[in-house]
Amino acid sequence: xxxxxxxxxxxxxxxxxxxxxxxxxxxxxxxxxxxxxxxxxxxxxxxxxxxxxxxxxxxxxxxxxxxxxxxxxxxxxxxxxxxxxxxxxxxxxxxxxxxxxxxxxxxxxxxxxxxxxxxxxxxxxxxxxxxxxxxxxxxxxxxxxxxxxxxxxxxxxxxxxxxxxxxxxxxxxxxxxxxxxxxxxxxxxxxxxxxxxxxxxxxxxxxxxxxxxxxxxxxxxxxxxxxxxxxxxxxxxxxxxxxxxxxxxxxxxxxxxxxxxxxxxxxxxxxxxxxxxxxxxxxxxxxxxxxxxxxxxxxxxxxxxxxxxxxxxxxxxxxxxxxxxxxxxxxxxxxxxx
Amino acid sequence: xxxxxxxxxxxxxxxxxxxxxxxxxxxxxxxxxxxxxxxxxxxxxxxxxxxxxxxxxxxxxxxxxxxxxxxxxxxxxxxxxxxxxxxxxxxxxxxxxxxxxxxxxxxxxxxxxxxxxxxxxxxxxxxxxxxxxxxxxxxxxxxxxxxxxxxxxxxxxxxxxxxxxxxxxxxxxxxxxxxxxxxxxxxxxxxxxxxxxxxxxxxxxxxxxxxxxxxxxxxxxxxxxxxxxxxxxxxxxxxxxxxxxxxx
Numbered sequence: 056x057x058x059x060x061x062x063x064x065x066x067x068x069x070x071x072x073x074x075x076x077x078x079x080x081x082x083x084x085x086x087x088x089x090x091x092x093x094x095x096x097x098x099x100x101x102x103x104x105x106x107x108x109x110x111x112x113x114x115x116x117x118x119x120x121x122x123x124x125x126x127x128x129x130x131x132x133x134x135x136x137x138x139x140x141x142x143x144x145x146x147x148x149x150x151x152x153x154x155x156x157x158x159x160x161x162x163x164x165x166x167x168x169x170x171x172x173x174x175x176x177x178x179x180x181x182x183x184x185x186x187x188x189x190x191x192x193x194x195x196x197x198x199x200x201x202x203x204x205x206x207x208x209x210x211x212x213x214x215x216x217x218x219x220x221x222x223x224x225x226x227x228x229x230x231x232x233x234x235x236x237x238x239x240x241x242x243x244x245x246x247x248x249x250x251x252x253x254x255x256x257x258x259x260x261x262x263x264x265x266x267x268x269x270x271x272x273x274x275x276x277x278x279x280x281x282x283x284x285x286x287x288x289x290x291x292x293x294x295x296x297x298x299x300x301x302x303x304x305x306x307x308x309x310x311x312x313x314x315x316x317x318x319x320x321x322x323x324x325x326x327x328x329x330x331x332x333x334x335x336x337x338x339x340x341x342x343x344x345x346x347x348x349x350x351x352x353x354x355x356x357x358x359x360x361x362x363x364x365x366x367x368x369x370x371x372x373x374x375x376x377x378x379x380x381x382x383x384x385x386x387x388x389x390x391x392x393x
Numbered sequence: 394x395x396x397x398x399x400x401x402x403x404x405x406x407x408x409x410x411x412x413x414x415x416x417x418x419x420x421x422x423x424x425x426x427x428x429x430x431x432x433x434x435x436x437x438x439x440x441x442x443x444x445x446x447x448x449x450x451x452x453x454x455x456x457x458x459x460x461x462x463x464x465x466x467x468x469x470x471x472x473x474x475x476x477x478x479x480x481x482x483x484x485x486x487x488x489x490x491x492x493x494x495x496x497x498x499x500x501x502x503x504x505x506x507x508x509x510x511x512x513x514x515x516x517x518x519x520x521x522x523x524x525x526x527x528x529x530x531x532x533x534x535x536x537x538x539x540x541x542x543x544x545x546x547x548x549x550x551x552x553x554x555x556x557x558x559x560x561x562x563x564x565x566x567x568x569x570x571x572x573x574x575x576x577x578x579x580x581x582x583x584x585x586x587x588x589x590x591x592x593x594x595x596x597x598x599x600x601x602x603x604x605x606x607x608x609x610x611x612x613x614x615x616x617x618x619x620x621x622x623x624x625x626x627x628x629x630x631x632x633x634x635x636x637x638x639x640x641x
Contacts, residue, residue, distance in 0.1 A: 065509025065599050072432035084443075084450035088489055092454055095488075096481035103471060103480075104539035140559045149554040156556030163559040277567025284564065287546040296543050308547065311533070311540045315484075318529060320491045340554035355519045358507030368601060372503040377600040380436035 102313040104299070109268070109282060112291040113259035114236045118219070118229065121238040122212040123289040124255055127168040128248065129205035132288040135168040141284070142166060149341040156341075164280055169205075172285050176267040177254055186254045189247030196246070204246035211240055236260055303328055323347070428593050436600050441504075444497035445592075451490035452585060456578065458483040463574050467537060487529055494522060506598040514595060517588040521581060528577035534563050535570045545569075 113120040126132035136146030140163040148157050177190055193201060211228035218225040230239040238256060240249055258264055268281040286292055293302070301307035306325045311317040327333050327343040336342060358364055367373060374381060461479045462470055470476030498518065507515040534545040545563040552558035562568055 065511075068434045068436075068596065068599055071435045073435050073438070075431060075433040075437075077429055077431075080446055081449065084446045085453050088447060088450040088486065088493075089454050089482075091489060092458075092482045092485040095485040096478060099481075099485075101477070101481035101484045102538075102540065103477065103536075106537065106539050106542050140553060140562075147550065147553070157554055157558075160556035160559035164562060277570075278562070278565045280562060280564040283542060283546050286542070292543055292546065295539060299539075301543055303547070308544070311544075316488055318533065320495070320526060320529070338554070340551040344551055344555050351523055354523070355516055357502065357519070358512045358515050364505065364507070367503045367505040370503075373505070373601055376439045376441050376500065376504055377436055379438040380600050383435065 099315070102311055102315050104295075104312045107286060107291050107295065108262070109259050109264045109286060110262040112286060112289060113256055113264075116289070116291055116294075117233070117236040117238045117256065118212070118215055118231045119290045120259060121240070121252060121256060122209070122216045123285070124173060124252060124259075125205065125209035125212050125248075127172040127285065127288065128252075129202060129209050130169055131209070132168055134166060134172075134284045134288050140164050149338040151338060151341045151345055154341070154345075166281065166284065168285075169201075171281055172264075172268070173251070173255060176258055176264045177251055179263065179267050179270075180254060180258055183254065185250055189250035189254075192247045193251060200246070203244065204248045208240060208242045208245040208248040208252065211242055212238075323350070423590065423594055428590075430593075434597065434599065437597050441496075441500035442597075444493045444500060447493040448490060448497050449585060449589070451486050451493055452581065454486040455483060455490055456582075458486060459574065459578075467535065467570060471537065483532075487532070491525070491529070494525070498522060504598055505601070508598055509595070511591070511595045511598055514588060514591045517584055517591060521584040521588060524577060524580050524584060528573065528581055530563075531569045531573035531577060535566060535573045537566065541566075 109120075123132060127135060130136070133146065134141060136144045138144045138146060138148035139157050139161055142162060142165065148155075150157070174190070174194070177186065180186055193204070196204070211226060215225045215229040215231075217223075228241045230241075231237075232239075236256070237253075240252070242249060255264070258267075264285075265282060268285060269276045269279070271278075296302055296307065297305075299310075299312045301310050301312070306322075306329070308325045308328075309318045309321040324343065324347055327346055328339060333339040333342050353360060353363075458479050462476065462483060465476060470480040501515065501518065530544075530548065534541050534548070549558055549563045552561055552563055561572075
């Protein structure tokens with residue numbers, strides 16, 4: 056017996072056949088579905104919210120940009136601490152029991168946040184002697200010194216962000232001019248970092264960081280990993296997402312901007328993130344994907360899973376589907392057939 | 394004028410020919426009247442059968458609208474009304490595709506349509522659904538708008554957690570666009586083709602307990618002018634006068 060053959064055999068149909076035009080039916084279906092899609096288009100259109108840019112982020116949320124950039128420099132941002140495939144950290148590395156696939160596949164898209172998000176963009180700024188001097192001083196310093204400078208600069212910014220988030224009075228060490236998008240940080244012991252970060256803010260607002268994060272050895276660019284990760288470390292994307300009900304706690308993975316249906320077929324996938332232990336687990340993603348992998352396998356194998364493959368016989372929805380057939384059978388057989 | 398050599402009329406068929414072997418196997422597995430039948434068993438008479446052909450129709454609309462967008466490039470729909478119109482058709486046909494496909498799958502589950510050696514029909518249908526999910530996801534992250542930014546930066550963590558992110562980078566627009574407009578659609582079309590051919594080969598699954606009814610139904614005399622069935626029976630109108638069906 057073939058492994059493809061499920062336990063129940065069905066003999067070849069020896070009953071009557073009704074005329075049927077397969078090609079005509081398909082053509083009619085295409086026209087109907089096409090018209091339905093046009094009708095939905097005319098009535099509801101489709102969403103297209105403009106993408107955010109680093110220039111926009113640094114203008115609208117200058118303190119958030121400065122805080123994020125400081126964390127990229129001292130390598131304490133989510134991306135800096137992520138782990139594979141971006142670097143060798145472990146902040147976002149997940150595992151399940153003995154399964155460590157994130158580690159196994161290694162660093163395939165290497166990102167050094169200090170170099171890639173701060174130093175290299177600054178190196179593209181010409182004719183700025185103060186910045187060149189600050190950069191040279193920073194690059195020549197030992198790692199320990201760099202860390203002390205960047206931490207000294209980041210600390211007041213983090214205190215400022217916390218105060219804003221908790222709606223408390225912000226510390227006076229950080230002055231933000233929202234109209235010009237400038238951030239002034241009074242940080243003692245930060246060495247050349249304030250000069251560097253002021254230049255980065257200016258470069259970002261001019262659109263220079265957007266461009267420099269796409270630059271590589273190639274002329275043509277299609278990989279937006281660096282600018283997207285930089286922006287995702289900050290608060291602009293999340294702020295917009297929350298307003299559009301797109302956060303994870305809002306079943307965001309299956310939603311899209313506006314009141315459009317999004318990807319409702321992901322409901323089961325999104326569901327697992329709402330229940331414990333996945334809801335509060337640092338390994339939620341791998342747990343959910345393993346669950347969905349098993350469920351997908353079971354879905355494919357339904358014909359061969361005992362009990363599951365018998366349910367359709369026990370719950371006779373089939374009597375509704377084939378009611379015409381059973382009615383005809385009753386007439387032909389002259390009695391009850393169920 | 395040169396003469397063209399022709400094989401002698403009584404020469405045997407080249408039995409070693411791969412082409413002949415493929416043709417013979419193909420015709421044996423799916424003779425034309427089975428591949429494109431003009432009759433369906435009378436039990437194929439329910440609206441649920443419409444959802445199979447509706448899934449294929451939605452896929453055709455998706456491919457047509459997507460092809461128009463692809464002809465003009467990925468940025469076109471953001472700055473022209475016509476482009477946005479076709480993007481909307483593309484999006485809604487995807488929503489319709491998943492809706493009718495899910496109804497089709499549920500219908501087939503309640504019919505236990507894997508019976509009688511039709512396990513592969515179910516399997517190809519189920520895999521089509523599973524492959525359609527990343528086909529749609531790569532579309533969402535290829536949109537070049539805020540949705541694409543947010544979905545790609547959030548979904549990357551799931552991909553990375555199982556190591557897939559190492560070679561399937563949701564934040565790489567070029568890679569995702571290739572998957573969306575070429576690789577995954579090809580996979581879906583191949584799976585749907587296999588699914589439909591398997592349905593045509595095995596026939597639409599008959600109702601439960603059909604065995605007990607076969608004799609009674611076969612007893613009913615058929616009209617000689619009705620179309621021939623793939624099994625050699627003749628067709629006649631269903632006594633109820635209604636029929637529906639398709640490559641379901």
